[in-house]
Amino acid sequence: MKSGLLAAVAAAGLLLAAPASAQGVKIGILNDQSGVYADYGGKWSFEAAKMAVEDFGGEVLGHKIEVISADHQNKADLGTAIARRWYEVEGVDMITELTTSSVALAIHELSKEKKKIDIVVGAATSRLTGDSCQPYGFHWAYDTHALAYGTGGALVESGGDTWFFMTADYAFGHALEKDTGDFVRAKGGKVLGAVRIPLNSSDFSSFLLQAQSSKAKIIGLANAGLDTTNSIKQAAEFGIVRSGQKLAGLLLTLAEVHGLGLDAAQGLVLTEGYYWDRDARSRNLAERFFKRTGRMPNMIQAGTYSATLQYLKAVKAAGTKDTEAVAKKLKELPVDDDFAQGGKVLENGRMVHDLYLFEVKKPSESKKPWDYYKQLAVVPGDKAFPAAKDSGCPLVK
Known part of the structure; x- marks a missing residue:
C-alpha cells in the first residue's frame, strides 16, 4: 500500500x-x-x-x-x-x-x-x-451551509416539508445532510430518514427504493458529480418523479446538468454561486x-x-x-x-x-447551447453563510 x-x-x-x-x-x-x-x-x-x-x-x-x-x-x-x-x-x-x-x-x-x-x-x-x-x-x-440554506430552505417554504436523504458516505455528504436537515427542521419540516452510500457507487437501486418507500416529498441528494447524475438517471428509471416525489440536487452544477441533458434534469432546483449567462x-x-x-x-x-x-x-x-x-x-x-x-x-x-437559486429549464424553454437555468431567487451572502462569530471557528473571539 x-x-x-x-x-x-x-x-x-x-x-x-x-x-x-x-x-x-x-x-x-x-x-x-x-x-x-x-x-x-x-x-x-x-x-x-x-x-x-x-x-x-x-x-x-x-x-x-x-x-x-x-x-x-x-x-x-x-x-x-x-x-x-x-x-x-x-x-x-x-x-x-x-x-x-x-x-x-x-x-x-x-x-x-x-x-x-x-x-x-x-x-x-x-x-x-x-x-x-x-x-x-x-x-x-x-459550502454545505449555503447550499442547505438556498435549496433546502426554498423547497420547504414551497411545500416540500418531508425529506429523505441519499448521502455520500464521507465528510462532505455528512455535512450536507446535517446542514440541510437542520434547515428543514428549523422551518417546520421533518426528516423521515437517510441512507449512506459509498463514494463512486454504480448501482443506486436499493437506496432509491428506500427513498421511494419513505413517501417523503423531497429526496435530497447529498452527493455530487457522477454520483448525483447516476442517482438522477436511475430515479427516472424507477419513475420516482413521475409518481410525485421531487429530487433536490443539493450539490448540482452546470457540468452535471450538461452531462444529464435537459430531458433528465428538467425541473431540478439547485443553488450555484455562478451561472455563465446571468x-x-x-x-x-x-x-x-x-x-x-x-x-x-x-x-x-x-x-x-x-x-x-x-x-x-x-x-x-x-x-x-x-x-x-x-x-x-x-x-x-x-x-x-x-x-x-x-x-x-x-x-x-x-x-x-451572493448565490442564486435556479430551476433547470425544460428542453422547450432552452433557446441556445448551455441555456439551462432560470433564476428563481438571489440568496444573499450574509444569509447563505454564517457570521464568523457563529461559525464555530476557534480563531474568532
Missing part, C-alpha cells in the same frame, strides 16, 4: 514543471482529474487558474507566476503526500481547488503546519471555516473560457479563477509572498471579479458573496 502511494506521488511529480525560483510565485491545482468529480472541477479548473494568471499579466512583484496540477484521486493520503512534496520540494506557495472534503480537510491541516495558504473551492464542508478553520485557510465559491460579467468570463475549453464553466471552475486572481492581488498588495502578510491582505481586500462582485473575506477565511 505504502509503495503504491509513493509510486503514485512519484508519477504525479513527473507531471510537474521544474521547481520555481524562490522569488517566483507557484500555485498548485490539486483535485480529482480522473474519477467521479473529473467534470465537476478536474482539468477545467486548471485551465481556469491559468486563465486568471494570464489576465493578471503572468507575473507579480517582477517574477513569473507558475501553475501546476495533480490528481489526488479523492484519496486524502495521496493528496496530503502530493501537497507535502509541493510545499517542501517543489516550492509551491498556495494550493487551491481541492475538490473532495476529506482531502481538503487534510490539506487544510498540513497548510497550517507548513504555514502555507490554501484556498478551497471544490470541497463543500462548512467545517473548513468552522471547527477546522486555521489562519492560512480560505473557502471560496460555496449578466455581462459572468458572460465575459464564460465566453473566454469557452474559447479555451469548448464548454461553459460551472461555479467550481469560475471560483478557481476568482481564488487564483484574488491570491495574486493579495501578493501584489502585500508586496511580498510571505504567508502571514498575504493572508492578512486576503482578509482585507474586497472581491470584485467576473465570478463575484461585492465579496468579502471573513476572519475565519470564508469568502461571502
